[in-house]
Amino acid sequence: MAAAALAVVMSAQAPRAERITPNLRDNIARPLRYRPDRGDFVIENGAGFFNRPLYGGNTAFRVDAGDKPEFVLYLPGRGGNLRLGVRASGGALWINDAQNVVARYRPGEMLYEIRDPLLGGSGVLRVTGVAMFKGEGLLIRIEATDVAQGTEVVWAYGGVNGERGRRDGDIGTEAVPISEWFQLRPEFCKGDAFTITRNGFVLKSARATIAGIMPAGARLMVSDARHWNAPEELFASPEAGADAPLMTGVIALGTGKPLFLGFLHEPGTSEQAGDLPVYRAVTARQEVERIAPNALSAARSSGGGSAKVPSQSDLPRLFDECETHFATLRGQIRVETPDPYINAAVGALKVAADAVWDEPQGAVMHGAIAWRTNLLGWRGPYAMDALGWHNRARRHFEYWAARQNTSPVPDRLPPPDATSNLSRSERALHSNGDISNSHYDMNLVYIDALFRHLLWTDDVGFARRMWPVIVRHLAWERRLFRREFEVNGEKLPLYEAYADIWASDDLEYGGGGTAVASAYNYWHNVMAARVARLVGVDPSPYEREASLIGRGMRALLWTNGHFAEFKDWLGLQLVHPDAGLWSFYQTMDSGL
Numbered sequence: 001m002a003a004a005a006l007a008v009v010m011s012a013q014a015p016r017a018e019r020i021t022p023n024l025r026d027n028i029a030r031p032l033r034y035r036p037d038r039g040d041f042v043i044e045n046g047a048g049f050f051n052r053p054l055y056g057g058n059t060a061f062r063v064d065a066g067d068k069p070e071f072v073l074y075l076p077g078r079g080g081n082l083r084l085g086v087r088a089s090g091g092a093l094w095i096n097d098a099q100n101v102v103a104r105y106r107p108g109e110m111l112y113e114i115r116d117p118l119l120g121g122s123g124v125l126r127v128t129g130v131a132m133f134k135g136e137g138l139l140i141r142i143e144a145t146d147v148a149q150g151t152e153v154v155w156a157y158g159g160v161n162g163e164r165g166r167r168d169g170d171i172g173t174e175a176v177p178i179s180e181w182f183q184l185r186p187e188f189c190k191g192d193a194f195t196i197t198r199n200g201f202v203l204k205s206a207r208a209t210i211a212g213i214m215p216a217g218a219r220l221m222v223s224d225a226r227h228w229n230a231p232e233e234l235f236a237s238p239e240a241g242a243d244a245p246l247m248t249g250v251i252a253l254g255t256g257k258p259l260f261l262g263f264l265h266e267p268g269t270s271e272q273a274g275d276l277p278v279y280r281a282v283t284a285r286q287e288v289e290r291i292a293p294n295a296l297s298a299a300r301s302s303g304g305g306s307a308k309v310p311s312q313s314d315l316p317r318l319f320d321e322c323e324t325h326f327a328t329l330r331g332q333i334r335v336e337t338p339d340p341y342i343n344a345a346v347g348a349l350k351v352a353a354d355a356v357w358d359e360p361q362g363a364v365m366h367g368a369i370a371w372r373t374n375l376l377g378w379r380g381p382y383a384m385d386a387l388g389w390h391n392r393a394r395r396h397f398e399y400w401a402a403r404q405n406t407s408p409v410p411d412r413l414p415p416p417d418a419t420s421n422l423s424r425s426e427r428a429l430h431s432n433g434d435i436s437n438s439h440y441d442m443n444l445v446y447i448d449a450l451f452r453h454l455l456w457t458d459d460v461g462f463a464r465r466m467w468p469v470i471v472r473h474l475a476w477e478r479r480l481f482r483r484e485f486e487v488n489g490e491k492l493p494l495y496e497a498y499a500d501i502w503a504s505d506d507l508e509y510g511g512g513g514t515a516v517a518s519a520y521n522y523w524h525n526v527m528a529a530r531v532a533r534l535v536g537v538d539p540s541p542y543e544r545e546a547s548l549i550g551r552g553m554r555a556l557l558w559t560n561g562h563f564a565e566f567k568d569w570l571g572l573q574l575v576h577p578d579a580g581l582w583s584f585y586q587t588m589d590s591g592l
Contacts, residue, residue, distance in 0.1 A: 037104070049068045049183070051064075051178060058354065061074065062355075062368075063131045069129075076164055077207060079160055079208060083156050086119060088148055091232060098118075106326075107326065107330045108325075108330060109322075120147050120151070123147035125142070137264035139318060140260065142258060156231075157247050158188075158247055159192070162207030168276065169182060169370075186225040187244065201214070203247065208265060213260075213262035213315060214261060217251055218250065221249075222245050222247060223248040260319060262318070266309070283437055326351065330348070356380045363395070364381045376400055376436035376446050379445070403437070405437070408432065410431055426439070432472060433477075440498075442500070443473050445500070447524055454531065471528075483496055483511070483512065485556055494549070494553065498517075501582050512568045523590035526543075529542035
């Protein structure tokens with residue numbers, strides 16, 4: 001009877017689908033668009049525009065390329081589109097529309113191989129784009145083989161209006177697809193002013209200054225952006241469009257030395273971008289006196305580079321330096337497996353991990369495109385140590401340690417907020433020990449990454465400096481999120497997962513004890529005891545708490561061969577027997 005009753009209770013806890021549909025090859029399969037090739041990702045005649053970011057230095061600047069060979073600078077905000085084309089006796093076309101385009105993402109670079117009858121029977125045009133890692137800019141190299149006599153390369157650039165979009169032009173976040181959102185429209189060019197120089201040109205807009213370094217011998221002119229989609233009209237009879245000016249250029253295409261073009265965002269010429277409203281909304285109002293995070297550094301635009309604009313003769317050297325930089329970056333860690341996709345992914349991972357580091361602020365950003373803002377979580381900080389950047393990791397931890405809430409501990413927890421339908425208490429959350437001042441518990445992942453940094457580096461001196469931060473955090477977690485349940489007359493703790501993982505936005509734990517938050521706190525107390533011995537502090541309180549959490553998890557959550565997702569705090573205190581992925585990996589990572 002007892003077993004039957006338990007089965008009824010357990011089955012009632014799990015929502016049931018009308019029909020079970022497992023994820024199988026036949027119902028999830030879709031064509032793979034890219035193939036790996038010696039560490040590159042390759043696609044032939046792909047249709048995607050602006051779906052491949054090129055990160056340069058460690059600032060918010062980037063260049064978006066894609067399957068199609070068109071580029072857009074992002075400052076943040078629109079920094080101008082660049083289109084390349086060819087012109088011969090048979091007409092003119094943008095290379096986006098060439099008969100055959102092989103696009104190759106070599107992490108950090110985009111390489112295109114273009115074939116079209118306009119180039120001649122065996123003619124090949126090769127275009128390589130890379131974002132600068134010193135300073136902020138886009139460098140282009142153009143090479144030709146066996147092209148028809150008299151063929152010219154043409155290009156058009158403009159549209160620096162600084163528009164940022166909802167999520168900084170991230171895939172799937174704007175009102176229209178990114179392939180459409182980043183397309184140039186003539187109205188984007190309004191207010192741009194061009195000056196042609198010996199070196200190329202200078203574009204000045206209300207938002208930024210861009211210096212164009214063009215090949216020697218190129219013919220430059222200001223044209224009308226209304227002809228953007230008609231290259232024959234654009235270059236046959238250029239017009240200086242007052243309302244929509246566009247810089248265009250033409251140069252004869254030989255088969256000798258490569259041609260180089262540069263588009264440089266001049267340091268200090270942009271308005272400081274700041275955070276989008278959607279990013280600011282994640283950070284709660286300041287309910288207590290704290291050290292405010294520093295403003296975006298004016299150095300953001302410089303990326304550590306020189307303010308001097310390079311000359312035409314500098315571009316080959318700068319391009320080589322960029323290629324060497326990214327080759328070193330993606331090759332710093334290499335894996336060899338039977339799976340070429342995994343082997344290629346490691347280089348891409350290295351470049352992406354480098355992109356979330358912000359050098360002017362000395363901290364890991366929340367993301368590299370959308371959410372490239374200074375939030376404490378989630379997984380980015382681990383990459384700094386795992387990929388060998390221990391100094392970056394330390395700077396990140398120091399940045400946030402200085403922002404921990406050190407106001408007096410409240411005598412009692414403030415009540416829930418009526419403005420959030422009693423779902424949380426911002427005043428309780430943003431009290432002594434809180435680090436991120438957001439409406440997530442990002443403390444957990446910060447402390448977790450900090451302990452793993454100490455394991456990587458064996459830096460006892462840094463552990464001693466960070467000890468007060470650790471102590472305040474553990475007290476904060478215990479004060480806010482510890483839940484005691486009675487087991488055979490003994491009270492054992494579990495911890496609430498108050499928005500402490502990326503999936504939190506779609507979870508409704510209702511204040512109960514969870515596997516993921518309990519696992520975090522178990523391991524953090526284990527590590528606190530270990531660090532306590534090194535810094536001369538009594539480890540026993542932390543050892544005791546770790547032991548109680550471990551016993552509580554086994555007594556309250558272990559079911560059917562795994563830790564259940566959570567146990568209700570109110571009502572019948574039922575156990576939800578299923579588990580999210582985080583309930584597996586975090587319990588394993590935490591040594592449970």
